[in-house]
Amino acid sequence: MTETTRQLSDAELRALEEEYDPEARFRTVTRPVAIMSGVILFLLSVYHFYTAGFGIPRATTHRGLHMGVSLFIVYLSFSSLTRNRHRTDGFAVLGVPVTDWVLAIGGAVSAFYVPWIYDQLAFRVGNPLTIDIVMGTVLLLALMEAVRRSMGWPLPIIALLFIAYAYFGRSMPGILVHPGADWANIINHLYLTSQGIYGTALGVIATYVFHFVLFGVMAQKIGLGQLFIDLATALAGRFAGGPAKVSVISSAMLGTISGSSIANTVTTGALTIPAMIKIGFKRHFAAAVEAASSTGGQITPPVMGAVAFLMVEYLGIPLRTILIAAIVPAFMHFFGVLVQVHLEAKRLGIRGLRQEELPKAVKVLREGWLSVFPLILLVWMLMSGRTPFLSAFWAITACMIVYLIQRIMAAGTIEGIKETAAGIYEGFVAGARQSLAVTAAAALVGVVIGIVTLTGVGFKIAFMVTSMAQNWAMSLHGLLAVLPFELLSIQTLTLLLTLLMTAVVCVLMGCGVPTTANYIIMVAVAAPVLGMMNVEPLVAHFFVFYFGVLADVTPPVALAAYAGAGIAGANGFKAGNTAFRLSMGKALVPFVFVFSPSLLLVTQSFTLPDFLLAFAGAVLGIVALSAAITNWLLGPLLLIERLLLPIAALLMIAPEIISTVIGAAILSVVVLRQYLAGRSGPSPEPVT
Numbered sequence: 001m002t003e004t005t006r007q008l009s010d011a012e013l014r015a016l017e018e019e020y021d022p023e024a025r026f027r028t029v030t031r032p033v034a035i036m037s038g039v040i041l042f043l044l045s046v047y048h049f050y051t052a053g054f055g056i057p058r059a060t061t062h063r064g065l066h067m068g069v070s071l072f073i074v075y076l077s078f079s080s081l082t083r084n085r086h087r088t089d090g091f092a093v094l095g096v097p098v099t100d101w102v103l104a105i106g107g108a109v110s111a112f113y114v115p116w117i118y119d120q121l122a123f124r125v126g127n128p129l130t131i132d133i134v135m136g137t138v139l140l141l142a143l144m145e146a147v148r149r150s151m152g153w154p155l156p157i158i159a160l161l162f163i164a165y166a167y168f169g170r171s172m173p174g175i176l177v178h179p180g181a182d183w184a185n186i187i188n189h190l191y192l193t194s195q196g197i198y199g200t201a202l203g204v205i206a207t208y209v210f211h212f213v214l215f216g217v218m219a220q221k222i223g224l225g226q227l228f229i230d231l232a233t234a235l236a237g238r239f240a241g242g243p244a245k246v247s248v249i250s251s252a253m254l255g256t257i258s259g260s261s262i263a264n265t266v267t268t269g270a271l272t273i274p275a276m277i278k279i280g281f282k283r284h285f286a287a288a289v290e291a292a293s294s295t296g297g298q299i300t301p302p303v304m305g306a307v308a309f310l311m312v313e314y315l316g317i318p319l320r321t322i323l324i325a326a327i328v329p330a331f332m333h334f335f336g337v338l339v340q341v342h343l344e345a346k347r348l349g350i351r352g353l354r355q356e357e358l359p360k361a362v363k364v365l366r367e368g369w370l371s372v373f374p375l376i377l378l379v380w381m382l383m384s385g386r387t388p389f390l391s392a393f394w395a396i397t398a399c400m401i402v403y404l405i406q407r408i409m410a411a412g413t414i415e416g417i418k419e420t421a422a423g424i425y426e427g428f429v430a431g432a433r434q435s436l437a438v439t440a441a442a443a444l445v446g447v448v449i450g451i452v453t454l455t456g457v458g459f460k461i462a463f464m465v466t467s468m469a470q471n472w473a474m475s476l477h478g479l480l481a482v483l484p485f486e487l488l489s490i491q492t493l494t495l496l497l498t499l500l501m502t503a504v505v506c507v508l509m510g511c512g513v514p515t516t517a518n519y520i521i522m523v524a525v526a527a528p529v530l531g532m533m534n535v536e537p538l539v540a541h542f543f544v545f546y547f548g549v550l551a552d553v554t555p556p557v558a559l560a561a562y563a564g565a566g567i568a569g570a571n572g573f574k575a576g577n578t579a580f581r582l583s584m585g586k587a588l589v590p591f592v593f594v595f596s597p598s599l600l601l602v603t604q605s606f607t608l609p610d611f612l613l614a615f616a617g618a619v620l621g622i623v624a625l626s627a628a629i630t631n632w633l634l635g636p637l638l639l640i641e642r643l644l645l646p647i648a649a650l651l652m653i654a655p656e657i658i659s660t661v662i663g664a665a666i667l668s669v670v671v672l673r674q675y676l677a678g679r680s681g682p683s684p685e686p687v688t
Contacts, residue, residue, distance in 0.1 A: 027079040030095035045428035053393035061115040066206035068111030070439040075104035078149035107142030110135045128188045136191030143444045150437035162451040196450030200313045201442040208309035211392035214431035218399035219257045227368040228253035234361035241345025242352030243275035248293045252334045255297030261552040261560040264294035273567045280350045287564030288578035295552045300330045306516040325600040336585020339626040347632040374398035445520045452524045462528040469497040502526045503547045510551025518548035546590045553579035592618045592653045617652040625649035634674040
């Protein structure tokens, strides 16, 4: 294979994932530490697997145990030198610095302390002992350092700023002023109550997310990910720009079992990016297609990263309701990327894969159908109302049974059983390891949530934002008064401006904070803003979630895009800009379902006519905007057409029927002109 299309080795792909994903930067340890860590991680997975099927202990005990073990392993797995993790400074025991052993033990002990004194908490909350304050301080410091090592500085800095706000409340300006809290009260609230570190965020990770991460690892173990890629290639590879469409469809399928943007980019991109380059796509475009597609994994049911399970806890609604609500917006994201890929391929005249380059769909399904069974079982159980952790228990069990059958068929009974045992051990260790960073982050996000509940700052921010948006809306409405009809009311403009400000904050926050942590923080700070605008809670949660995910392809951070660029050998910033452009569907659709909640299918205001209008408007709006960006519809666009199509797109996704009709009319005129021009002769030269 030529250098242009050279596929990276497994080692190169792992190195690439470590470079762009802080959560994967595990340091090299000595054999005794590796064995000890592996056994502890395996036992942690066994514990969660058992509790998923046979009952979870008391919440504080469960959360404390999970956090304590995770913190202990974080300090053995992540170096304090995040960019030079193989180097060890100072005195070390078994290759691990003494300071790391101290932090590991201190973090674990302080995490176990609250479950240990749980029966006494009723007499201690509000009146903590000195030992309580010391233990809480140790845990807080251990969490901040653990998150810094595994995810970087942004989240610890945000936590420190919130703590400073709580402590120096009397010195805050204007509406932000509050009585303040001394250190004992801060630790009491964050450490001894369920409002802080041991709160909902940590509970969701320990009760739901861990099990689904483990399921994703085991599903990959039985070949489900490869089956998705092969099936997508067989179905879409023959069409124009085939490998790019394979990237979109396979990423959508892979998103059903994995919620990691970077891991998905590396997994599918290792195959699709070289193929895209080979048939003629530019390197940065190939990287961008894979990155934009892979970020969709976080919004694709049934896993959706951790956010679906957080919504269950925050909103108090069944998981299947959230999964149903996520179907149409997820479709819109992948549809938007697919449309731009198709138009780009048509514009450049890029072919699909040849027949001899395609696998046979029938053969793919015949050989790999068994690996689909655990996913089908998981979806069936979730949709039938079973608890998420019980559903995950049976899905993981099904993965192990399938893996056993596969190994026995491949290697015989005795050897197959041995290989199965080794594979399950590896899968359980890998699943627990993948949860380490997100556990520390969730616990630290609990600090932010605790400060919000302690100070009430969320509602203060909501008041400031809505007041500002209302003032701007009144000014803008005055400017629009020159039109012969009212295009948007003051109330609609106020909501639109509020959404725009919220979206910008979500994206900026997401540039340095993982999606799950970003969602939790924004729910505490931004969701009250939307609540004051009478946006339904489910809609508000989906809105902040979608824009947090968008940060994975938004420069200058755009980690998924940089990972794709590493595979393609492209400029990372250019790939990020293109990936953001390809993700316009994800950026537009949240505005649609805020103004037309019926798009989420399960909202209180759902009606079929509203849904059909919103769905059609969103689809046509995505097509119009994609055509304008790509400079191609049925052929190259005139300058006036390229200017009109974005306007048409915005009008069609707007909530007012008049604006939707006007936008559809503009799109129809452009399509008709292009159709007639195509029949009468060569199209005009495209405007670049």
